[in-house]
Amino acid sequence: MIASAFGVLFDGFAYGMLLFILSVGLSVTLGMMNFVNLAHCSFAMLGGFVTVTLTNELGWPFLASLPLAFLSAALVSVAFERVLYRRLYRASDLDQCLLTIGIVFVSVAVAAYIYGTIQQPVNLPSYLRGSVSVWGQSLGVYRLFLIGVSIVITAVLVAALEYTRFGAKVRAAVDNQRMARGLGIDVDRVFAVTFALGSGLAGLGGALAIEIVGLDHAFAFTYLIYVLIVVAVGGLGSIAGSFVAASLLGISDMAGKYYFPELGAFLIYFVMVALLMWRPVGLFGRR
Amino acid sequence: MVTSSAVAEPQRYLEAQIRWRPVEIAFWLATLLPFVLTPNYLVLASQIAITALFALSLDLILGYAGIVSLGHAAYFGFASYTAGLTARWGWGEPLTGLVIAAAAAGVLGYLTSFIIVRFRHLALIMITLGLGLLLAEAANSASWLTGGADGLQGVRMWKLFGVFQFDLYGTTAYTYSLAILFVFFLVARRLINSPFGLALRGIRENAIRMPAIGAPSPAHIRKVYTIAAVMAGVAGALLAQTTETVSLETLSFQRSADVLVILILGGAGRLYGGLVGAIIYMVARDQFSGINPQYWYFWIGTLLVAVVMFLPNGILGGAARLVRSGRSRA
Numbered sequence: 001m002i003a004s005a006f007g008v009l010f011d012g013f014a015y016g017m018l019l020f021i022l023s024v025g026l027s028v029t030l031g032m033m034n035f036v037n038l039a040h041c042s043f044a045m046l047g048g049f050v051t052v053t054l055t056n057e058l059g060w061p062f063l064a065s066l067p068l069a070f071l072s073a074a075l076v077s078v079a080f081e082r083v084l085y086r087r088l089y090r091a092s093d094l095d096q097c098l099l100t101i102g103i104v105f106v107s108v109a110v111a112a113y114i115y116g117t118i119q120q121p122v123n124l125p126s127y128l129r130g131s132v133s134v135w136g137q138s139l140g141v142y143r144l145f146l147i148g149v150s151i152v153i154t155a156v157l158v159a160a161l162e163y164t165r166f167g168a169k170v171r172a173a174v175d176n177q178r179m180a181r182g183l184g185i186d187v188d189r190v191f192a193v194t195f196a197l198g199s200g201l202a203g204l205g206g207a208l209a210i211e212i213v214g215l216d217h218a219f220a221f222t223y224l225i226y227v228l229i230v231v232a233v234g235g236l237g238s239i240a241g242s243f244v245a246a247s248l249l250g251i252s253d254m255a256g257k258y259y260f261p262e263l264g265a266f267l268i269y270f271v272m273v274a275l276l277m278w279r280p281v282g283l284f285g286r287r
Numbered sequence: 288m289v290t291s292s293a294v295a296e297p298q299r300y301l302e303a304q305i306r307w308r309p310v311e312i313a314f315w316l317a318t319l320l321p322f323v324l325t326p327n328y329l330v331l332a333s334q335i336a337i338t339a340l341f342a343l344s345l346d347l348i349l350g351y352a353g354i355v356s357l358g359h360a361a362y363f364g365f366a367s368y369t370a371g372l373t374a375r376w377g378w379g380e381p382l383t384g385l386v387i388a389a390a391a392a393g394v395l396g397y398l399t400s401f402i403i404v405r406f407r408h409l410a411l412i413m414i415t416l417g418l419g420l421l422l423a424e425a426a427n428s429a430s431w432l433t434g435g436a437d438g439l440q441g442v443r444m445w446k447l448f449g450v451f452q453f454d455l456y457g458t459t460a461y462t463y464s465l466a467i468l469f470v471f472f473l474v475a476r477r478l479i480n481s482p483f484g485l486a487l488r489g490i491r492e493n494a495i496r497m498p499a500i501g502a503p504s505p506a507h508i509r510k511v512y513t514i515a516a517v518m519a520g521v522a523g524a525l526l527a528q529t530t531e532t533v534s535l536e537t538l539s540f541q542r543s544a545d546v547l548v549i550l551i552l553g554g555a556g557r558l559y560g561g562l563v564g565a566i567i568y569m570v571a572r573d574q575f576s577g578i579n580p581q582y583w584y585f586w587i588g589t590l591l592v593a594v595v596m597f598l599p600n601g602i603l604g605g606a607a608r609l610v611r612s613g614r615s616r617a
Contacts, residue, residue, distance in 0.1 A: 036409060084592070091595075093408055094355050098551055099595040101544065105588025113582070225420065225540070232413040266424040273417040277402065280410040 014143035016250020017150035022205035025198020031237015047203025073203020235285025329457035342561025344518030350556030353491030358419025364538030366520030371533035388524035396516020460529035554601025
């Protein structure tokens with residue numbers, strides 16, 4: 001029982017890290033512009049399909065396809081930001097929700113049109129398959145890789161936010177957008193770059209997710225709910241909050257599926273509602 | 288919209304609002320046309336009437352009180368299961384079944400309204416979404432009661448008033464749904480054009496200022512949320528009774544999102560927005576999904592983006608603007 005508890009913790013944490021990569025961009029952009037971007041997972045899905053196409057159709061190695069998944073999601077998101085999102089920054093929550101849900105609908109239909117409605121397979125290189133034994137525990141290599149990647153990403157993000165000039169601008173804009181504008185920070189540009197980076201991370205998350213949770217045309221919908229839970233529970237604009245919330249969600253979801261399979265996803269929704277009622281701004285939120 | 292003379296005489300303003308316009312009478316007469324023109328589509332027509340009632344209930348809280356909900360299907364589905372189970376357990380009388388289901392949805396709505404009043408903005412969207420998902424998962428888990436993914440089977444309705452059988456052609460179903468829709472439309476219309484309706488619009492415009500001028504916002508929100516839950520429940524019960532089956536889909540996020548889309552397409556906060564949206568959405572879906580349900584979402588998504596970008600008040604809002612600009616030019 002103890003062994004399996006450790007296994008559940010490990011798998012849950014790896015899953016949580018995946019959710020973290022998927023959602024951290026949304027958390028920061030939401031905190032900065034209060035723009036409710038429900039299409040965040042559409043960009044993640046795009047990254048996933050880029051990787052599927054590159055590895056399966058064109059024979060690229062899996063690792064080489066990851067940067068392209070990041071780049072393509074980032075570039076497409078910038079195009080959307082310029083053309084559509086930009087006009088709705090001052091609109092109501094509802095309008096933003098509706099516009100981005102519209103984009104989700106379209107992206108799901110386009111994915112179904114191009115790739116069909118089946119689960120997409122991905123060819124992992126042999127060194128990412130199988131499992132290794134650590135202290136008598138068998139740990140999936142891919143999950144270790146996932147945890148490694150997300151820890152590196154977290155470290156880079158935190159360092160960039162804390163120690164670079166750009167990071168300082170981002171923090172200022174999240175804390176108080178109007179004051180930041182008053183100080184001469186071009187918040188719109190900072191936001192555009194952050195938005196591109198966040199969506200790029202989502203694209204990378206989408207590519208990494210294929211092996212763990214699969215990828216089909218409905219990905220943008222299925223994981224939207226998980227990403228929103230992470231953001232709402234973690235608090236807007238907080239990287240630490242997203243990290244903790246994603247780990248909690250990943251572990252509780254995995255534990256729920258493992259120990260109480262008959263409850264289904266009931267447990268995580270319950271945890272989310274309870275947490276939000278306790279702290280409406282999220283665990284680490286300040287507003 | 289409210290001119291200074293109207294402010295001076297609020298009574299007269301409300302009276303002017305409540306008068307029936309010719310276009311409204313024409314609209315309701317037109318709802319009888321399916322009996323004559325498209326008797327083969329009465330099942331679809333009854334589904335449209337049900338969806339319209341559901342959209343109307345969302346309009347009360349979203350269009351008037353400004354409460355964004357991504358989980359409104361909770362009340363629809365809850366009442367749907369209540370009505371289905373009532374019939375399955377041996378009481379198939381439609382009208383009393385409707386009352387029982389509506390009361391159940393009302394109780395659920397009243398209980399959750401205490402949670403709803405505490406939140407605004409993103410937290411509110413997430414709470415409504417979470418409550419909706421919670422209920423959907425509960426129904427999925429309790430398959431001994433709800434039939435789970437297979438849906439609730441064995442719902443047998445008695446004849447309406449002991450005379451009219453629910454038939455395959457949907458004649459009874461459409462008459463029944465349309466009559467109930469009309470009754471609740473009258474209720475909503477009366478409600479909106481009352482001082483209470485004005486207070487709701489005040490909450491939508493500025494939730495903080497309303498208590499300052501002596502209107503208790505939380506109490507108003509609780510009231511309208513409960514009423515909307517009852518109406519959504521009636522719509523759900525109607526669906527269960529006319530189709531004689533209940534599926535998990537009645538509680539799904541998809542249904543909550545669809546009804547939101549319908550209301551926005553038609554125009555929120557306009558009373559007829561949900562009705563017009565339901566007609567356009569359901570007819571278009573019936574036509575398109577014959578080809579492929581996946582492409583249907585492409586078009587509805589494009590439409591949604593277009594409405595948000597170019598028609599901020601929905602189709603009815605756009606139509607009203609056209610009429611106004613036409614008049615001012617003439």
